[in-house]
Amino acid sequence: MIEFVKGIVDEVTPEYVVVENAGIGYKIYTPNPFIYKRDKEEKVFTYQHVREDILALYGFQSREEKSLFTKLLNVTGIGPKGALAILASGNPGQVVEAIEREDEAFLVKFPGVGKKTARQIILDLKGKLADVATELMPDLFTHEEIGKRDEASRSLNEAHEALLVLGYAEREINKVLPSLKEEKLTTDQYVRKALQKLLK
Structure with missing residues (x-):
């Protein structure tokens, strides 16, 4: 929801920084807060983590x-x-x-x-x-490798979703898909191979 916060660093602690923007202080947990300096303007890329008992912002340099x-x-x-x-x-x-x-x-x-x-x-x-x-x-990676890996990764993810739709449990799918990661296949081929393994 909040892509980044740009403002003046108001506080630096061992766990988080506070960045002031438009009169609001954002408490942002970061991997190493001490890379930020007080009273200096910074742009912090943020991830909003939401759970039943937690609402927190995590921040990064890039x-x-x-x-x-x-x-x-x-x-x-x-x-x-x-x-x-x-x-x-x-x-x-x-x-x-x-x-x-x-x-x-x-x-x-x-x-x-x-x-x-x-x-x-x-x-x-x-x-x-x-x-x-x-x-x-x-x-x-070379550009060619990146393209192949991206395509294979996308196909594997799609196969994962297809198997979930078919009614297989996440636990069952995770037992067979990792063994197919080294192969560069289409989504359909991944699904067929996974089903072969699941039905053994």
């Missing part, structure tokens, strides 16, 4: 960093606090590279990320970070 944060939130076992801790390293490009290279040893160094969660991050995000990587790590 749209790419924000995009990586939202993708991490989609990983089972990763919440806003865990995603912020991963981004707090100050080098999101390294995180993208670790995911693409399946470097579990790098990922488990982050607070709250064990081997199981590191494996889940890789399973859920590998091949889906081209939009982030083009800015953060321009040398990680």
Whole structure:
């Protein structure tokens, strides 16, 4: 809902910054609040997190960093606090590279990320970070690879949705789709292959 906040930094704490805009102070949780300086105008890209008991703004220096944060939130076992801790390293490009290279040893160094969660991050995000990587790590993919990965990733996501519509549980789908990620198929082919595996 709020894409970004541009204003004067009124307060900096170890957990968040307060940015004043038009007389309103926005409390924004960021990976590393101390990159912002008090009394300086800043543009902070924001993500609004809403739950029954929480309404919070999370802020980032770039749209790419924000995009990586939202993708991490989609990983089972990763919440806003865990995603912020991963981004707090100050080098999101390294995180993208670790995911693409399946470097579990790098990922488990982050607070709250064990081997199981590191494996889940890789399973859920590998091949889906081209939009982030083009800015953060321009040398990680060639343009041709990005196109192929984007297309395959879109097809796999569509296949996932199709299987949900067919009545398969998320748990069942997650057992078979990861094994198809390395193949570059059409949506229809992904669905057929997944069904073959599900019906064994």
